[in-house]
Amino acid sequence: NAGVMQNPRHLVRRRGQEARLRCSPMKGHSHVYWYRQLPEEGLKFMVYLQKENIIDESGMPKERFSAEFPKEGPSILRIQQVVRGDSAAYFCASSHGTWPYNEQFFGPGTRLTVL
Amino acid sequence: AQTVTQSQPEMSVQEAETVTLSCTYDTSESDYYLFWYKQPPSRQMILVIRQEAYKQQNATENRFSVNFQKAAKSFSLKISDSQLGDAAMYFCAYRSAVMEETSGSRLTFGEGTQLTVNP
Numbered sequence: 001n002a003g004v005m006q007n008p009r010h011l012v013r014r015r016g017q018e019a020r021l022r023c024s025p026m027k028g029h030s031h032v033y034w035y036r037q038l039p040e041e042g043l044k045f046m047v048y049l050q051k052e053n054i055i056d057e058s059g060m061p062k063e064r065f066s067a068e069f070p071k072e073g074p075s076i077l078r079i080q081q082v083v084r085g086d087s088a089a090y091f092c093a094s095s096h097g098t099w100p101y102n103e104q105f106f107g108p109g110t111r112l113t114v115l
Numbered sequence: 116a117q118t119v120t121q122s123q124p125e126m127s128v129q130e131a132e133t134v135t136l137s138c139t140y141d142t143s144e145s146d147y148y149l150f151w152y153k154q155p156p157s158r159q160m161i162l163v164i165r166q167e168a169y170k171q172q173n174a175t176e177n178r179f180s181v182n183f184q185k186a187a188k189s190f191s192l193k194i195s196d197s198q199l200g201d202a203a204m205y206f207c208a209y210r211s212a213v214m215e216e217t218s219g220s221r222l223t224f225g226e227g228t229q230l231t232v233n234p
Contacts (some may be wrong), residue, residue, distance in 0.1 A: 031220070033221060035222075041226060042224035042225055042226045043206070043222070043224045044224070048220075056221065089158060102220050104220055106160035108158065109159070
């Protein structure tokens with residue numbers, strides 16, 4: 001049973017470009033969480049999604065950031081017009097929906113570097 | 116809102132010795148979960164141990180154990196017989212056990228403690 005997969009593992013963008021980060025949850029998991037880890041800091045919650053629904057985006061910056069989790073395919077975290085401050089590691093975690101034993105399993109992360 | 120504080124940015128220990136990492140948290144909830152995650156240089160987040168707040172008994176996983184003091188809102192991690200492979204960043208995390216559809220299982224992390232193991 002494959003774990004949570006994220007790609008790409010490393011992404012380099014120039015200021016003003018778009019970044020697309022993908023997350024494939026573990027088989028059978030329908031809940032996805034995105035976290036951001038700035039250099040020298042802990043992980044910060046960004047957004048919580050279920051299939052085709054954004055449940056909680058209270059941790060997302062109001063502008064330039066968006067997320068989706070379509071019925072088919074991976075979850076996508078999209079950052080438009082990237083700036084140097086977006087450089088960070090972005091982690092995806094997935095869980096199944098059986099409360100409260102819905103342990104989160106983390107992917108390996110995508111390290112975004114903005115030049 | 117819940118907060119998690121790790122007051123030790125860095126710790127070091129000699130191989131085979133014991134080390135304790137500190138974590139305090141703030142919450143108004145009575146039911147919750149606490150976790151310690153390990154993040155080695157590969158950056159993969161690895162769950163080390165979890166504790167349910169309603170359980171008085173401290174969790175243990177092989178060489179890893181916790182000292183959970185609910186009244187003091189303290190949750191420290193003890194690593195016994197430290198090994199070189201234990202060197203990593205360690206994060207303490209909190210998760211509510213209140214079933215709220217909008218919050219799901221979101222984790223609140225501390226800032227981390229970098230553990231060095233000296234041979």
